[in-house]
Amino acid sequence: MSTPTATTPGTSGQSHNLPAQPGTAPVGRLAPGVLSPWRQVPAAITRPEYVGKPEADEGNDSNMYTAEEIDRVRAAGRIAANALQEAGRACVPGTTTDELDRIAHEYMCDHGAYPSTLGYHGYPKSLCSSLNEVICHGIPDSTVLEDGDIINLDVTAYKDGMHGDTNAMFLVGEVDEQSRLLVERTQEALNRAIKAVRPGRQFNVIGRVIEKYAQRFDYGVVRDFTGHGVGREFHSGLIIPHYDAAPAYSSEIRAGMIFTIEPMLTLGTIQWDQWDDDWTITTRDRLRTAQFEHTMVVTDDGVEILTLPDNSAA
Structure with missing residues (x-):
């Protein structure tokens, strides 16, 4: 989860996309659907400190982690990644975004984790579902997925005092070429950014790599x-820009830091x-x-991704 219309919701009977030329992405006309009630979390599952409060007490973390703390972030990250994968399998025409939320919510709770977004600054759901023209922070509701949609699911799990944060894109049915390439290239932008992480480099290198790659295709960044920094806090004070912000954000990356990289690329305006x-x-x-996202820890010679699912070969 990153740090800061039409009048009818999408249903199976009416499209939330305007028609487009073959091979090109349609223009969106998404509108809010109907929210289901707040999902319950078993009482035995530990809540983050912000649950039940209007704001989170965060932003002053050191962003440095011990080996034992890294293990705990990795465990939370694996649960988040598995929940994301479970919800992603249901991204087919006819499924509501609320159903995707239910799947991820139940997976996290079944594995002893709290869905970090639920109650964060009042957010009412257990994942973010960002469909088509939604950049981020879309709220799951009664909106029905349609053939040709693209959707981002953003899942964060909290367990043993640590958050693990990840997101990914999913293609719904037969997707146009322009949208498919946008998704593939956004994932590649994240991959290139992760490879650029090294101790001693400035944080602005990350965004430079992303923006340089995106500009090859005239994408907006x-x-x-x-x-952001993540782990003990959902969002620490550490900020990771996805564009070339030099000379700003020139502080050095250090081994033991944990943070997310989560580039958002657009076909048009930013x-x-x-x-x-x-x-x-x-x-x-x-x-x-x-958009794609991973949580990672900086190692002595690079980086380790902490949000990989159980079946990942990476």
Whole structure:
């Protein structure tokens, strides 16, 4: 989860996309659906400190972790990654985004983890579901997935005092070529950024790598929502820009740091609008956008991804 219309919700009977030329992405016209009640978490599962409060007490963490703490973040990250994978399997035409939330919620609870987004600054669900033109922080609701949609699911799990945060894109049915390439290239942008992480390098190198790659395809790189420190806190004070922010963000990357990288690329503008729910962020031109995210720890010679699912060979 990153740090800072039409009038009818999408249903199986009416499209939330305007028609497009073959091979090109449709222009979105997504609107809010209906929210289901707040999902319950078993009482035995430990809550983050912010649950039940209007704001989280965070932003002053050191971002440095011991080996034992890294193990705990890895465990939380694995649960988040597995929950993401479970929900991703259900990204087919006819499924509601609320159903995706239920799947991830139940997986995390069944594995003793609290869904970190639930109750974070009042957020009402256990994952973020960002469909088509939604850049980030979309709220799961009664919206029905349609053939040709692309959707980002963002899942964070909290267990044993640590958060693990990850997200990925999923293709719904037969997706147009322009959208498919956007998704593939956004994942490649994340992969390249991860490879650029080394102790002693400046944080602004990460965004430089992402932006340079995105510019090859004339994609926009969202600037106002960033990667962040994560672990003991859901969002620490550490900010990871996804664009070339030099000379700003020149502090050095150090071994033992944990943070996310989560680039958001767009087919058009990087200007955005926010819905009245105070969460959902869409591209102003309603063109499509994609995002991928991992939590990682800096090692002596590079980085280790902490949000890999059980079946990953990485």
